[in-house]
Amino acid sequence: MNLRFTDSDFLWQPAWVAIAVCALMLAGCSTTPPMPVVSAGKVERLGPMPSRYVEPRLVDVWLPEGYSPEKRYAVLYVHDGQALFDGATSMSKQGWRIDTAMTTLLKKGRIRDTLVVGIWNTNDARHAEYFPQKVVPLIAEPQRTTFVQFALQGQPRADNYLKFLVEELKPLIDAGYATRSDAANTFIMGSSMGGIISLYAISEYPRIFGAVACMSTHWIGSFEANTAIPLATLQYLQDHMPDAGTHRIYMDRGSTGLDAMYSVHQSLANVLLHEKGYTDTNFQTLVFEGAGHSETDWSQRLDKPLSFLLNVSPPAKP
């Protein structure tokens, strides 16, 4: 089935598409978690969204001020959706305040018109859904067995999570909103484990996603300093990084808390990306001295990844 249509076609689409989106929005209104309060634009809630691949979850779609189906919007998919706005629904009660950062950049004309799709995590399965599944077999033993058993609850789920994203959610978003659905206007982003799954998403689906942003990428996978998991991840990336000629990558880290453990692995990843042909024009890697591992830290630098990903005129291909 083809769910893609343009807004001028809207009235001619099968009614069930509109009904499905409306039904999901209504279902969203009746769930317990409160709607995020945003400083500008508005949030529409889809969900709990059913899936053939993963447990149902909420999806919050942020529309910028003056959203109009007459215009066309790039789409930024972001993980850990409950932490993106005011933080009322996040575990830490802190939020990225992405609505504020987006609105500021849009008003300055620094970024293109973009919708933000926040995909909630399902607390219990977060690690299993966000840890790159194809990395698992590359982890040396005995670390692999322990990691799968304790961190992934025995079952990696990232491939199914990405199928949900690409096969179910994206077609629905493209059907229900005035999007630009091509890779050059489809972005993915996250922090910590959300950074790792974003990197995995662009590697697995390079024709869907054109650029990625990873804040405080959780290279160590588990919660202890180790080399087995980062080494496996880097080996996966060595073989699967998307082509540098057609993709862009943003990465960063702080220097305190968990972020202090990322330095060595991020540095190695930088060397790998440069070897793969990424240069200053399509790869930005930043260090925020003193920054830690929290939504507040990410909120304070959010303008950097957003400007890089969504810049008005993408750099010319090398």
Next chain:
Amino acid sequence: MSTLHFARAIFFLVSLMASMTTTTSAATITPPQTPPPWPVTTPNVTVGSIQRIDAFPSKFIDPRPIDVWLPAGYSPARRYAVLYMQDGQMLFDADKTWNKSAWNVHEALSKLIQAGKVRDTIVVGIPNNGKYRYSEYYPEKMLAMAPQARSDDYRRRAQWGFALADAYLKFVVEELKPTIDEHFATLSDRANTFVMGSSMGGLISLYTLCEYPQVFGGAAGLSTHWVGHPGAWGYPNKVQNASLPLAAFSYLQAHLPRPGGHRLYLDHGSIGLDSLYGVHQEFVDQLVKDHGYSARDFSSQVFEGAGHSEADWAARVHIALLHLLGKP
């Protein structure tokens, strides 16, 4: 008794040289190089003495001279630990090296022995094979873990088609070490057998330890060349890479000796080629610690301002020697 031992050693050396001249030639593994990549005469040393075994024959690699440095007062009545060193033509006599620079390892070691800080040790210098240095020194099993296209390219352009590291290790373990142990007053056990080198020599030294953990009790790599690529490929962009380091780390993950029975020393400077190593060395430090190595068994040092030359290694070799050969 000691005179008898010494006489037997001399007899062995003489008969070895005689056998070399009567045999038409030892098997040549790689095409001959002119001039040979090592000095034709024995290095002169300021302290101790050097006994040269000329054209040491091998089933595995090209014959080459082996320089055995004996500390002052060497006596067959005593027993000596053995330190095998790579790039043997660069160790003792700056007048006979291509760049007029040498490690002067004998001077550093003599001072430490006299101060009672390290055990009595002899040094066995094994010269590198010139054009085929990357063939003999880049660890074969590490290269096998790199992506196929990268390893094929490396064998072709850096190794001239010859991958000889495993053969080189067989030469060291099966041919050279038994000869040294037979003809010098050595402590031949693992706890007293060490290997050390710099740059590519650091990689092959670490590989030696991992491949023969029963034979070697410690390894030192100064300015370990994790990036593998020859500097001649173009510093820094064509030299820096992650493919070969990732292959090396995967190998180490699987083959680093279990902790407790081995000493490991690694370091780097910060200038020139050495400026490329920090990112990789930091990862290795974490990896070695993950394997359970204690601070006594593993030392990793950074020398700010140091570059990639024999003079740089000479200035700090005493630190590596102290870590490896310090009394237990």
